[in-house]
Amino acid sequence: MHLELSGLTKSFGSLVANDHIDLVIEPGEIHCLLGENGAGKSTLMNMLYGLLQPDEGEILIDGEKVKITSPSDAIRHRIGMVHQHFMLVPVFTVAENIMLGRENTHPGGVLDRKKAHALVSELSDRYGLQVDPEALVEDLPVGVQQRVEIIKALTNDASVLILDEPTAVLTPAEIDELIGVMRQLKESGTSIVFITHKLKEVKAIADKITVIRRGQVVGNAEPSASEEELAELMVGRAVDLVVDKRPAEPKDAVLRVEGLTVIDERGFTAVDDVDLEVRAGEILAVAGVQGNGQTELAEALLGLTPVAAGTITLDGEDLTTRNTRHRLDAGIGYVPEDRGHDGFVGSFSVAENLVLNLFRQAPFGDGLSLRTDEIEKNATARVREFDIRTQGIDLPVSSLSGGNQQKVVLARELSRPLKLLVASQPTRGVDVGSIEFLHTRIVEERDNGTAVLIVSTELDEIAALADRVAVMYRGKVVGVVPADTPRDELGLMMAGASKSEAHDEAIEHPTTLGTI
Amino acid sequence: MSDTTPDAVPAAAPAVRQIEAPAERTRRLRVGGLMVVFALLGLGLAIFTKSGKATFQLVSGDFENNLLGLPAQAVGLILGILGVGAAVAYVLRRVPQRYSGWLAAALGICFIGAFLCWAAAGKTFPLANQFQGTLNFATPLILGALAGVMCERAGVINIAIEGQFLVGAFTAAIVSSTTGSAAAALIAAAVSGVAMAALLAVFSIKYLVNQVVLGVVLVVFATGITGFLFDQFMQPKADQLNTPAVLSAIKIPGLGDIPFIGPILFRQTILVYLMYLAVVVVTFVLFQTRWGLRIRAVGEHPKAADTVGIKVKRIRYSAVLAAGILAGLGGAFFTVGYAGSFSKEMTAGNGFIALAALIMGRWHPIGATVAALFFGFATQLQSQLQIINTPIPGQLLLMAPYLATIIAVAGLVGRVRAPKADGEPYVTE
Amino acid sequence: MTPEENNTDIPAEPAPAPAPAPAPATEPRRSGLPTWAVQGLVSLSAVVLALVVGAILIIVGDDKVQTTVGYFGAAPMDTVSAALSAVGEAYKSLAAGALGGWTPISESLTQATPLICGGLAVSLAFRTGLFNIGAQGQLIMGAVLAAYVGFAWHLPPVLHLVLAIVAGLVGGAIWGGVVGLLKARTGAHEVIVTIMLNYVAIYLLQWLLTTTTFQRPGRTDPISPIVDANAQFPKFGSTRLHLGFVLALLAAVFVWWLLNKSTIGFELRAVGANADASRTAGMSVGRAYVIAMVVAGALAGLAGVQQVLGTDLPLTDGVAASVGFDAITVALLGRGTPLGTVLAGLLFGALNAGGLQMQLITQTPLTLTTVLQAVIVLFVAAPALVRSIFRFLPKERGAGAVLAKGWNG
Amino acid sequence: ACGSKPTTSDNAGGAKKDFKACMVSDSGGFDDKSFNQTSYKGMQDAVKALNINEAKVESKSDNDYPTNMTAMVSQKCNIIVGVGFKLNDSTYKAAAANSGIKFALVDPGDLATLPKAANVKPLAFNTAQSSYLAGYLAAGMSKSGKVGTFGGVQIPTVTIFMDGFAEGVKHYNEAKGKNVQVLGWDASTQKGLFAGGFEDKAKGQTTAQNLVTQGADILFPVAGPAGLGALQAAKASSGKVNAIWVDTDGCVSAAEYCSVLLSSVFKGMDVAVQDVITATVDNKFDPTAYVGTLQNNGTGLSPYHEFDSKIPADLKSEIEQLKKDIVDGKITIASKAQPKSAS
Numbered sequence A: 001m002h003l004e005l006s007g008l009t010k011s012f013g014s015l016v017a018n019d020h021i022d023l024v025i026e027p028g029e030i031h032c033l034l035g036e037n038g039a040g041k042s043t044l045m046n047m048l049y050g051l052l053q054p055d056e057g058e059i060l061i062d063g064e065k066v067k068i069t070s071p072s073d074a075i076r077h078r079i080g081m082v083h084q085h086f087m088l089v090p091v092f093t094v095a096e097n098i099m100l101g102r103e104n105t106h107p108g109g110v111l112d113r114k115k116a117h118a119l120v121s122e123l124s125d126r127y128g129l130q131v132d133p134e135a136l137v138e139d140l141p142v143g144v145q146q147r148v149e150i151i152k153a154l155t156n157d158a159s160v161l162i163l164d165e166p167t168a169v170l171t172p173a174e175i176d177e178l179i180g181v182m183r184q185l186k187e188s189g190t191s192i193v194f195i196t197h198k199l200k201e202v203k204a205i206a207d208k209i210t211v212i213r214r215g216q217v218v219g220n221a222e223p224s225a226s227e228e229e230l231a232e233l234m235v236g237r238a239v240d241l242v243v244d245k246r247p248a249e250p251k252d253a254v255l256r257v258e259g260l261t262v263i264d265e266r267g268f269t270a271v272d273d274v275d276l277e278v279r280a281g282e283i284l285a286v287a288g289v290q291g292n293g294q295t296e297l298a299e300a301l302l303g304l305t306p307v308a309a310g311t312i313t314l315d316g317e318d319l320t321t322r323n324t325r326h327r328l329d330a331g332i333g334y335v336p337e338d339r340g341h342d343g344f345v346g347s348f349s350v351a352e353n354l355v356l357n358l359f360r361q362a363p364f365g366d367g368l369s370l371r372t373d374e375i376e377k378n379a380t381a382r383v384r385e386f387d388i389r390t391q392g393i394d395l396p397v398s399s400l401s402g403g404n405q406q407k408v409v410l411a412r413e414l415s416r417p418l419k420l421l422v423a424s425q426p427t428r429g430v431d432v433g434s435i436e437f438l439h440t441r442i443v444e445e446r447d448n449g450t451a452v453l454i455v456s457t458e459l460d461e462i463a464a465l466a467d468r469v470a471v472m473y474r475g476k477v478v479g480v481v482p483a484d485t486p487r488d489e490l491g492l493m494m495a496g497a498s499k500s501e502a503h504d505e506a507i508e509h510p511t512t513l514g515t516i
Numbered sequence B: 001m002s003d004t005t006p007d008a009v010p011a012a013a014p015a016v017r018q019i020e021a022p023a024e025r026t027r028r029l030r031v032g033g034l035m036v037v038f039a040l041l042g043l044g045l046a047i048f049t050k051s052g053k054a055t056f057q058l059v060s061g062d063f064e065n066n067l068l069g070l071p072a073q074a075v076g077l078i079l080g081i082l083g084v085g086a087a088v089a090y091v092l093r094r095v096p097q098r099y100s101g102w103l104a105a106a107l108g109i110c111f112i113g114a115f116l117c118w119a120a121a122g123k124t125f126p127l128a129n130q131f132q133g134t135l136n137f138a139t140p141l142i143l144g145a146l147a148g149v150m151c152e153r154a155g156v157i158n159i160a161i162e163g164q165f166l167v168g169a170f171t172a173a174i175v176s177s178t179t180g181s182a183a184a185a186l187i188a189a190a191v192s193g194v195a196m197a198a199l200l201a202v203f204s205i206k207y208l209v210n211q212v213v214l215g216v217v218l219v220v221f222a223t224g225i226t227g228f229l230f231d232q233f234m235q236p237k238a239d240q241l242n243t244p245a246v247l248s249a250i251k252i253p254g255l256g257d258i259p260f261i262g263p264i265l266f267r268q269t270i271l272v273y274l275m276y277l278a279v280v281v282v283t284f285v286l287f288q289t290r291w292g293l294r295i296r297a298v299g300e301h302p303k304a305a306d307t308v309g310i311k312v313k314r315i316r317y318s319a320v321l322a323a324g325i326l327a328g329l330g331g332a333f334f335t336v337g338y339a340g341s342f343s344k345e346m347t348a349g350n351g352f353i354a355l356a357a358l359i360m361g362r363w364h365p366i367g368a369t370v371a372a373l374f375f376g377f378a379t380q381l382q383s384q385l386q387i388i389n390t391p392i393p394g395q396l397l398l399m400a401p402y403l404a405t406i407i408a409v410a411g412l413v414g415r416v417r418a419p420k421a422d423g424e425p426y427v428t429e
Numbered sequence C: 001m002t003p004e005e006n007n008t009d010i011p012a013e014p015a016p017a018p019a020p021a022p023a024p025a026t027e028p029r030r031s032g033l034p035t036w037a038v039q040g041l042v043s044l045s046a047v048v049l050a051l052v053v054g055a056i057l058i059i060v061g062d063d064k065v066q067t068t069v070g071y072f073g074a075a076p077m078d079t080v081s082a083a084l085s086a087v088g089e090a091y092k093s094l095a096a097g098a099l100g101g102w103t104p105i106s107e108s109l110t111q112a113t114p115l116i117c118g119g120l121a122v123s124l125a126f127r128t129g130l131f132n133i134g135a136q137g138q139l140i141m142g143a144v145l146a147a148y149v150g151f152a153w154h155l156p157p158v159l160h161l162v163l164a165i166v167a168g169l170v171g172g173a174i175w176g177g178v179v180g181l182l183k184a185r186t187g188a189h190e191v192i193v194t195i196m197l198n199y200v201a202i203y204l205l206q207w208l209l210t211t212t213t214f215q216r217p218g219r220t221d222p223i224s225p226i227v228d229a230n231a232q233f234p235k236f237g238s239t240r241l242h243l244g245f246v247l248a249l250l251a252a253v254f255v256w257w258l259l260n261k262s263t264i265g266f267e268l269r270a271v272g273a274n275a276d277a278s279r280t281a282g283m284s285v286g287r288a289y290v291i292a293m294v295v296a297g298a299l300a301g302l303a304g305v306q307q308v309l310g311t312d313l314p315l316t317d318g319v320a321a322s323v324g325f326d327a328i329t330v331a332l333l334g335r336g337t338p339l340g341t342v343l344a345g346l347l348f349g350a351l352n353a354g355g356l357q358m359q360l361i362t363q364t365p366l367t368l369t370t371v372l373q374a375v376i377v378l379f380v381a382a383p384a385l386v387r388s389i390f391r392f393l394p395k396e397r398g399a400g401a402v403l404a405k406g407w408n409g
Numbered sequence D: 001a002c003g004s005k006p007t008t009s010d011n012a013g014g015a016k017k018d019f020k021a022c023m024v025s026d027s028g029g030f031d032d033k034s035f036n037q038t039s040y041k042g043m044q045d046a047v048k049a050l051n052i053n054e055a056k057v058e059s060k061s062d063n064d065y066p067t068n069m070t071a072m073v074s075q076k077c078n079i080i081v082g083v084g085f086k087l088n089d090s091t092y093k094a095a096a097a098n099s100g101i102k103f104a105l106v107d108p109g110d111l112a113t114l115p116k117a118a119n120v121k122p123l124a125f126n127t128a129q130s131s132y133l134a135g136y137l138a139a140g141m142s143k144s145g146k147v148g149t150f151g152g153v154q155i156p157t158v159t160i161f162m163d164g165f166a167e168g169v170k171h172y173n174e175a176k177g178k179n180v181q182v183l184g185w186d187a188s189t190q191k192g193l194f195a196g197g198f199e200d201k202a203k204g205q206t207t208a209q210n211l212v213t214q215g216a217d218i219l220f221p222v223a224g225p226a227g228l229g230a231l232q233a234a235k236a237s238s239g240k241v242n243a244i245w246v247d248t249d250g251c252v253s254a255a256e257y258c259s260v261l262l263s264s265v266f267k268g269m270d271v272a273v274q275d276v277i278t279a280t281v282d283n284k285f286d287p288t289a290y291v292g293t294l295q296n297n298g299t300g301l302s303p304y305h306e307f308d309s310k311i312p313a314d315l316k317s318e319i320e321q322l323k324k325d326i327v328d329g330k331i332t333i334a335s336k337a338q339p340k341s342a343s
């Protein structure tokens, strides 16, 4: 199927998210869309899929103008999409999620679950994507959920498949698996639009690359272009992909975690007997595929999740049973993984969010009432210092772009004296330019003698920041390795291999991405 | 799957549990503590039970035959001890986790048994009537709660059950009085319920009104409008407009003759049978049909439903309107279903109790039904106890069903989770 | 995207045309009016629409109109004039009863007094993410304790009044606090607990009124003595308006200060808007629930205090009337803000006072007032509908205060 | 749409007398199927009979009593009737301030404790006397040997009926050497069965049903609209259960249930109200408290209607005799809820 987008334009309020975008997708090609956060990639694809209505422009299929006003139109035109955010109903089983919208029924609208199961099994066999049709989606780790999403998109026999950042939550091995599926689809004539921030993946699979910046197509690139070239095209200036940092000068251990065990609400052991140590002046990165206990580890450190066993000490003080407020006051800074959920209060102003955990203390509060003037003064200073782009400090944070929201959280945490900084996915959803800045700030914090614990699923980020890397798998730390450990080895450890196994295996079976 | 990844088992697969999650432990101790208190209370009652026989009537109004005479104190003591056993077993985790719910249920039965032995020692307690009354109280609550389940599973909060009840009751009364037809009355009640539901649907789905606000307002509106129409039209011509014929009980051949439960369950009016049907149908529809799957999908994650081509708003409209039928019928119970003529505000807060049952039942049709039955049981028990003259003061007894609900919710049900998108309008750009 | 970002030069590519001015068709009309003015206009339009609905009901229910419709074909103008005069008479008396002079105005304010306090109780809970249906029960408990102190103790002026008020606040605070505590400790849903506690409170009151402690000496009726003169709110002139009204306004100021200017309020609002982020920021969500419900209970208790100390009512089982439930509507109309709640309370007070007069003069049932109140709130909550009727209304910028969206907070 | 305009004026009765009778309800409203409704009927009767003007105002809440009373005063009413003890305070206050206006108070509670006012006439009813007869009748008609009663809320205006009823049954037992039981009320401990309110008819019905399953075959509900549920329960029993209504003649106010009503304990509020209005119009207002008794026919048993032929003549004459004995003071009723006349 030949697909052409012509002059597509979409504005949100005064923001032009897509500005007269033209794009041609040839049959059987893998077309990569590159662009920084907020460039407008998802917006464009959402218009193609009928989730958003373009203000201007048209969509042509095989040369014919079509109107796609809802996803059902898109499905009818054999367009499939894997969305950036999971479009799965967490409380449904895999089979229910997959049959949703195209249910096979017995007479009277009664669901034919057998057929759904058969379909799931058939597809998962054909593409080698193993899933249990009876499992509840919310019980599955994100990698498997992503697999479900892909199967869901495949059931429609799409001629054009849109994959919007599907790899963000996958291990290198799982990414390999996905690349295999994409190749298989391409063979059978399906065209694929593939969105990712990971330049290595682009280079591995793309037939064609289109770069979008600030809602406009700024050019095409060949898969043979270097990562630096692609990054420059994305951001519009030369980007330093490597953070400039001096070697760490670690001092005494600040955080000591011993035998930490966390049982989650469903009774699963999320963190399993973990021992860790973070010293002043070093960055320890906790690597791992999402859902392997890193989130719970970070939350346990902050007292947000009760600890079932083990101890947490900060500078000699046993914090295991202290509440979150005490820990924050004791000098722990925290950047939560899901910032929209845990990091800020969307309806609160920028100024209020900048003192969300400081408002009680002088100078912002005098025990009873708030010092509004001090809160404003602080906000003005932080906004300037962290280059937070906002129309005003009294606007709600929800009106800021994702990257700027993240900066609000980081500005708050980094602007007070810390002994330990715990940051989960500190740069997720932040554009490359801001990443540079934030990374620099985190390294500065380290150099000031703060112990830093970074939780990240991004090997790039780990490579950029870490002094040491602890890899987590199924709640256990499978090994603590130096920062310069090869990607493939880390990837294997993230899938559960021990340090030595990973080392051997990586040499024997290099992955597509590891070799680029 | 590449051979480097050992298997496809979820990374967070249930590990063997050696350590109990702190939240789980807190819950076990809370529920267990409550159970121990009740177990001891039951035992205490048994100790202070008068000697003599407690007689339980197994057929309503039959004082000669079908009586079950039990030595009150002995039985009470046995039940009390069993109850203590159940509570202790729960606290000490002597049974596998998944059977612990049964322990709580067992304790509940033991406690109620011991309590009844204490209250009925030397007297006759109409056991059959206890269940009969439970059903009477619960019927409209179940219909209302099911209506709520339908709406809220689709993502539309329904606080307006009370209003739907009132309008249903009013319409049924007026139509039955003017046409004399029970069928017409029930249909009219259902239609009026749908009309109220349509207001709920249009304002919440189309005009994006905050659904909590909307529900409250619709109750006020229904109170006002039925009150106004009653004052201006119905009351002045009460002999023509407010003399509905009450549905008569229909015995189901065969089933109606089953001893004990037959007369309780199967000699009822069509409305009660419709209620049974509704429980089955709503459960079946929600969990086994295409429509139900879609309803639950739009209530949990409307955008996900949208991306697979489901018309979110259309499903929501259909669910809310269908729920209107149930709520309207629930309202009809108050007039043609049971008590006859209409009077102002006659639903007396039952719609809010239905709302509570819906939440207590965790938005599940069966759960809501059980919660409604629980409430009906408690209400009926207090009424019966007032008659057999227990030492408990009447006003305290009147409070009992409400206190029991609070204890059940705080002690056993705990934190509940509504459908994720419940109350959130779906907006597309 | 900020303008300066747009100016960063883009290498290797022709500079893109500047983004076209954003004027897509979907962009709603905006005016230069401030938000409060737009909201005011919408609210005013809602009132007008409600009056139209009410007029229809009046016309339909009017005897004369019904008679004249019988010969509509013969003399249609009779029907029209009957309809007009029915509506005119009714609304004239409504207006006169609400605003027609100092006495009616004082009556409106008196009616508004407990509604404002009850409304604040619901609003405050709302802002903390709690749906407080229990103002009724909290009000009853406040009235019980205030009345008890008022008639059973005999103390010097001022002191007696102060103690009676405090007792009422405590009564309400306990009844509300239980809800917060259960929610914080066990997760028991506040909607269930408040509904149930309303019933418990009314039965408790009924029982108390059968005890000699509460019954008026020598009487067997369920009615308490009137509180001592020392414990009564002073009245304004010869009207029924009493100091409680000033207290209600002070309570609104207090709630405003609490929510917007205090550290506790910051915490309450944060928890109400995003409990997870608040927990992450070191706040105790449970504590916030308890505090909010204690204060909300005390506010509802104050409404109860006004019932027994202000309008020299004895304690009866009808002391709460339906204030606790009307308070929910008032809070919702006031969008959960203190100022909005006061204004909504005043509007409802005026409608109540006017409604009584309308009933008296034109025999229009009081239930019409109920309908009017419901329709007003409905239209205010659906600005899109109001705007689709009154096309001239400008689009309002920014949403109002946050109200609880759903059961999950 | 068809038909022609009527030519007569609607003021067919000619000019009304320059007299205005007014009434304020309590929060139950004029449709409470109880004292508000009956009192209002009395006023309507007076208005019709005397060709005078009327005004009425319904109170929605306790808050409204003083307002409504004041509003009535400003309406230039000649007599204002307040219904229910909850209006006592506002009535006496208005009376003190407006000596030119006459007031009446229906069911004001204990007469002994009422203040004295030259322009207020309390209208009280000793329904214990008539309920005594009802109890005797019920006991005499019960086949099961059990009769049942329940109230809306435990207040004297309710329990006075239940007391009298229980005493009547007791008298029957003593006189006949029988053991008819009263379910739902124990006059000595003052404990019994209550529905918890007056609105919930379904609850009233289940409550009544509970009495029936305990064996009661005559019901005596004292619960306003909720009590109608008991009549429904009786009707549904197809003849096994019958009832006695209160306040008004049930065969008139709830005619659809006449077939199950042995009789009713009427409380002549309508007559009393009509009388006091008539007296005021005739300038014969007298502030002495009125107590409706069997003697002055202010309360009593309504006709037996459909049961007239089914009630044994003996029983009827015994009831007649009882009535005389009560009037003559040969029988005294113990109920503490009876209005104690002002000393």
Ligand SMILES: Nc1ncnc2c1ncn2[C@@H]1O[C@H](COP(=O)(O)OP(=O)(O)OP(=O)(O)O)[C@@H](O)[C@H]1O
Binding pocket: A012, A015, A017, A035, A036, A037, A038, A039, A040, A041, A042, A043, A044, A084, A401, A402, A429, B429, C001
């Ligand atoms: N519903 C919306 N309302 C307002 N603005 C929006 C909306 N959706 C997207 N935007 C804005 O439009 C711009 C483009 O967003 P889009 O999601 O298309 O970016 P993207 O290229 O997919 O970024 P990412 O790499 O983070 O996925 C962003 O600035 C975003 O803030």
Ligand SMILES: Nc1ncnc2c1ncn2[C@@H]1O[C@H](COP(=O)(O)OP(=O)(O)OP(=O)(O)O)[C@@H](O)[C@H]1O
Binding pocket: A037, A038, A042, A084, A398, A399, A400, A401, A402, A403, A428, A429, A430
């Ligand atoms: N309705 C909206 N109004 C204003 N801004 C919005 C709206 N919806 C989305 N946005 C903004 O658009 C940005 C992009 O939205 P989107 O949902 O695509 O997330 P994202 O940036 O891709 O985030 P992530 O990388 O975490 O997935 C968000 O950060 C948010 O600030």
Ligand SMILES: [Mg+2]
Binding pocket: A041, A042, A043, A084, A164
């Ligand atoms: Mg995107």
Ligand SMILES: [Mg+2]
Binding pocket: A037, A084, A429
């Ligand atoms: Mg993103």
